Amino acid sequence: MAVDAGRRPAAELVTWLSALRELSSASTSAGDLRQVLDLVADTARSLLGYDFCGVLTPDTAGEALVIMGWSGLSDEYVSRVNSDRPVRLDSGSPSSQAFETGQPVAIRDIDAEAEFTPWGGVAREQGYRAIICVPLVAGDQILGTLNGYYAPVHTFTSSEVERLTLLANHAAIALTSASRLEQLRQLNESLREQRDALTRSEQIHERLLSVTLRSGGLSGIAAVVAELIGRAVLIDDARNVVLATAGDGAELPDDDWRATAVVDGSVASAPVLLDGLDGSAYFVSVARLGDDAVARIWFPRGESALDPVGVRAVEHASIVISLELLRIRTAAEVEHRLRGELLAELFSSGPSVSEQLAQRAQRLGHDPTRPHVVVVGALGSADEPADSRLYQRSLTLVAELAHSRRPRPLTAMHRGNVVTLWPVDGQPGDDAAELIRRAMGSVSRSADATVAVSAPGEHGYGEAYRMAKGALDIAMRAGRTNTVVRLEELGVLGLLLQLEDSTQLVAFAGRTLGPLLDYDAVHRTDLVQTLRTHFACKLDRSRTAGALHIHPNTVTQRLRRIEQLCSVDLADPAVALQFSAALTVLDVASV
Numbered sequence: 001m002a003v004d005a006g007r008r009p010a011a012e013l014v015t016w017l018s019a020l021r022e023l024s025s026a027s028t029s030a031g032d033l034r035q036v037l038d039l040v041a042d043t044a045r046s047l048l049g050y051d052f053c054g055v056l057t058p059d060t061a062g063e064a065l066v067i068m069g070w071s072g073l074s075d076e077y078v079s080r081v082n083s084d085r086p087v088r089l090d091s092g093s094p095s096s097q098a099f100e101t102g103q104p105v106a107i108r109d110i111d112a113e114a115e116f117t118p119w120g121g122v123a124r125e126q127g128y129r130a131i132i133c134v135p136l137v138a139g140d141q142i143l144g145t146l147n148g149y150y151a152p153v154h155t156f157t158s159s160e161v162e163r164l165t166l167l168a169n170h171a172a173i174a175l176t177s178a179s180r181l182e183q184l185r186q187l188n189e190s191l192r193e194q195r196d197a198l199t200r201s202e203q204i205h206e207r208l209l210s211v212t213l214r215s216g217g218l219s220g221i222a223a224v225v226a227e228l229i230g231r232a233v234l235i236d237d238a239r240n241v242v243l244a245t246a247g248d249g250a251e252l253p254d255d256d257w258r259a260t261a262v263v264d265g266s267v268a269s270a271p272v273l274l275d276g277l278d279g280s281a282y283f284v285s286v287a288r289l290g291d292d293a294v295a296r297i298w299f300p301r302g303e304s305a306l307d308p309v310g311v312r313a314v315e316h317a318s319i320v321i322s323l324e325l326l327r328i329r330t331a332a333e334v335e336h337r338l339r340g341e342l343l344a345e346l347f348s349s350g351p352s353v354s355e356q357l358a359q360r361a362q363r364l365g366h367d368p369t370r371p372h373v374v375v376v377g378a379l380g381s382a383d384e385p386a387d388s389r390l391y392q393r394s395l396t397l398v399a400e401l402a403h404s405r406r407p408r409p410l411t412a413m414h415r416g417n418v419v420t421l422w423p424v425d426g427q428p429g430d431d432a433a434e435l436i437r438r439a440m441g442s443v444s445r446s447a448d449a450t451v452a453v454s455a456p457g458e459h460g461y462g463e464a465y466r467m468a469k470g471a472l473d474i475a476m477r478a479g480r481t482n483t484v485v486r487l488e489e490l491g492v493l494g495l496l497l498q499l500e501d502s503t504q505l506v507a508f509a510g511r512t513l514g515p516l517l518d519y520d521a522v523h524r525t526d527l528v529q530t531l532r533t534h535f536a537c538k539l540d541r542s543r544t545a546g547a548l549h550i551h552p553n554t555v556t557q558r559l560r561r562i563e564q565l566c567s568v569d570l571a572d573p574a575v576a577l578q579f580s581a582a583l584t585v586l587d588v589a590s591v
Contacts, residue, residue, distance in 0.1 A: 016047060023174050036178040037069025040146065040171040045071040048164060050148035052128060054078075055136075055171075056087065056095050057144035064088045065095050065144065073149075077126040085119050093119065095145045098133035102142055104165060106132040106156040130154035134164045136172040139329075141290070143175050173330050180323055184209065208313075208320040218244035221320055225297065228313040229306060234298040235321065239393075243295065251300045253282045258298065269318035271311060273301060287318035287325070294325050336395065338364060340412035343419060351460040365408040370423045372409075374464040375433050376472050377418040377440050377451040381481055385416075386447040394418055394440040394449070401439050417472070419465065424456055433484045441482065448482035450475065455487060474584055512582035515565040527565075528583070530558045535580050539570075 023036075023043055041053040055069035064086040067078045087093050092115035094105040108130050110116045110123055123129075128149035136143040146168045207228075211220040218235055222244040226233040232247025240259050245252065253261070253276075261274050263284055271283040283306070287295040297314055306314075342361055346368055349357055353368045361368045379386035379394060395411065395418050402409035402420065409432070411420040418440060422432040433453035441449035452472035454464040467487060475485040510517075516527045530548065534555070537543035541559075545552040559570060568575045 023170060033175075033178050033182045034069065036174060038071065039069075040174065041069045041071035043171075044146055044148060044164065044167055047167065048148060048160070051151045052126065052149040054147045054149075055144060056099075056133075056147060058089070058099075062089075065099060068144075074126060077122055080122050081119065085122055087119075091115075091118075094131055094133045095147060098135045098145045099142055102135050102137060104132065104134045104161050106130075106161065108155045109153045127151050130156070132156050132161065132164060134161070134168040136168050136175060138172040138176045139290075143172055143179075146171060176326065176330075177323070180319075180326070184319065208316050209323075211320070218321065218324060219246070221317055221324065222246040225313060225317045226299075229299060229310040231299045231302055235295055236298070237295050238293055253280070253298055257282075258296075263293075263296065269315040271297070271299075271306065271314050283314075285314045285318050287321040289322050289326055295321050297321070332396070332399075336399075336412060339410055340414065342366070343410060343412045343414050343421070346410075346421070347414070347462040347465050349461065351463075353461075361410070364410075366410045366421070367407045367423065368410075368421070368461070370407060371425055371456045372421040372423050372461070372464075373432065373456055374454040374461065374468045375420045375422055375436050375451050376465065376468045377420070377436055377449060378472060378476060379440060379443075379447045379449055381448065381476060381479075386444070390443050390447055391416075391418065393443040397439040397442060398436055401435060414465075415469075417469070421461065437482075437484055450481045450483060450485065452485040452487075509582045509585040512566075512578060513586060516562060519561075519565055525558075527558055527562055528586075530555065531562055531579060532583050534559065535576070535583065539576070 023039060037055045037057075040055050044050065045053040050072075052072035053070065054067045054073055056065040057068045058064070059066050065088075066082045066086070067073070070078055081087065087095050089096050089099065094107055094116070098105045107113050107116065110120060110129055110131060116123070123131075126149075128151050130150040130153055132148045133145045134147075135145055146164065148164060208221060208224055211217075211224055222233045222235050223246040226246035232249065232251040233245065234242060234249075234252045235244045236242050236258060240255060242255075257276055257280070261276070261282075261284070263274070263286065264272070269285055269287065271285040273281055273283055275281045281301045283299050283301060285297040286293050287297065295318075297317060299314075342357075342364060345357055346353065346361070353361075358368055377394070377398070379390055391413065395413055398411045398418055398420060402411050402422075407423045409420050409422045411418065413419070418436075420432075420436055422436075424432065433451050437449045437451045440451070441447075450472065452468045452475065454468040454471075471485050471487050475481075475483070513528060516531065519525060520527055526548075530544070533547050534541070534544045537547055541552050541555045545555045548555070562568075563570055568579075570576060570579070
């Protein structure tokens with residue numbers, strides 16, 4: 001990206017935010033999808049300085065990519081590529097590669113790429129030599145590619161690729177919203193052609209959509225639907241969690257009724273009547289995003305059947321709910337990513353936080369200059385960790401827990417764990433750690449939640465994280481789960497973890513276990529693992545042999561070899577403590 005060296009980063013940020021705001025506004029405006037695609041190309045070209053830009057999306061047959069939006073490209077070039085030189089998805093073109101792999105593809109000189117030959121002629125006529133193609137990714141779906149072209153040969157830097165990818169991510173969100181609004185507009189056109197009942201249906205749709213545009217949220221949607229159909233309404237998600245209600249709650253199905261109800265997977269937005277074993281009955285309508293059922297609308301059967309206008313209101317509500325949940329999900333994904341990046345930078349910032357980093361944190365509602373404890377949480381056990389979906393749900397619950405607190409705690413996924421910086425004003429963080437453990441544990445009855453909490457200190461966030469993560473790993477390896485782990489409970493190992501210089505831990509483990517590590521590396525033996533298992537089995541050689549599936553005599557021989565290599569007597573309690581601590585340090589010092 002060509003940027004004046006004297007231009008302030010703040011001015012550049014304002015320019016980006018202004019462009020992205022215009023793009024977001026266009027995606028929810030009355031313009032058609034083509035206008036949004038052209039705006040995406042114009043935005044990329046103006047922000048990143050390309051000579052030409054284009055947006056390619058799959059054709060109706062799903063066999064080729066066609067240019068649907070562009071900036072700077074000639075109409076003749078677009079026509080020839082779309083008709084005479086189609087970019088087939090099974091070709092070796094950079095656009096098809098980016099679309100199929102989901103990764104950016106850059107070519108510094110198209111004349112040097114044999115696979116670009118079919119498009120070389122039209123490229124020369126258009127006047128470009130370098131091209132970069134970035135996929136437009138929305139969730140797990142690739143919508144197309146955003147292409148940038150330079151007239152001269154150009155080597156694309158990682159920064160250029162990163163910026164175009166960032167813009168492509170925001171463009172994909174805008175395109176998703178624009179596509180859904182396009183679908184809604186097409187539906188409106190068909191409704192306008194119908195008679196009075198369908199006119200009323202259009203008014204219903206506009207009213208529901210206006211709720212979302214006014215940021216009325218799911219509660220506003222539920223209130224409008226309840227008014228339109230004259231019945232109480234409940235909206236929940238696929239996990240049976242209530243998202244919003246309107247009307248008399250006594251008329252709505254309770255948690256147990258909804259949890260035991262069998263909803264056919266093929267049920268769409270049209271409401272379907274479900275009968276309960278107790279004789280009660282409720283209608284349910286399913287709101288979907290793609291193939292996923294993301295929410296359900298429940299309302300009582302009532303004394304009379306729901307009229308066509310009411311049915312249409314519920315169907316429209318399911319679509320609008322899908323849009324609202326998509327907006328919420330997208331905002332949450334962006335927020336989690338930003339907070340994760342901030343958390344990683346704080347951990348690598350050293351003992352003090354720079355003013356620039358502190359300002360970034362404050363814009364997200366956090367104050368890293370105040371005392372914090374670091375809480376690191378895990379689900380499952382050391383041998384059987386929980387899957388990523390449970391972690392994402394637990395992260396959401398912990399984020400909700402932190403949302404209303406001031407100053408606001410910072411929580412994000414970091415290296416496979418839910419990590420939270422919790423402000424404590426110099427006080428112990430035990431209460432916060434327990435709250436986080438309960439929130440994480442509520443996602444599943446089958447997965448234990450274990451958290452470790454650091455002490456408030458002056459050694460920087462990175463050291464606090466290292467100590468808490470080390471304490472968590474030690475506890476879980478020992479089988480301690482579903483609890484809050486504190487450094488002071490770990491005895492000598494907890495003291496080791498509190499060393500300010502982590503290199504001392506590495507040096508200690510190296511001095512103690514170095515001969516064994518070297519011997520294992522040269523002779524491909526398992527002396528270190530044998531020693532670790534022997535300590536885990538309470539120094540019982542028979543149990544050690546059973547755990548390693550070897551003969552007890554083999555265990556004896558290996559232990560003798562360990563004693564010879566290290567010139568120690570493992571029967572000495574002091575030696576056993578030293579080697580046990582060194583093994584633990586070997587596992588956690590690199591966290």
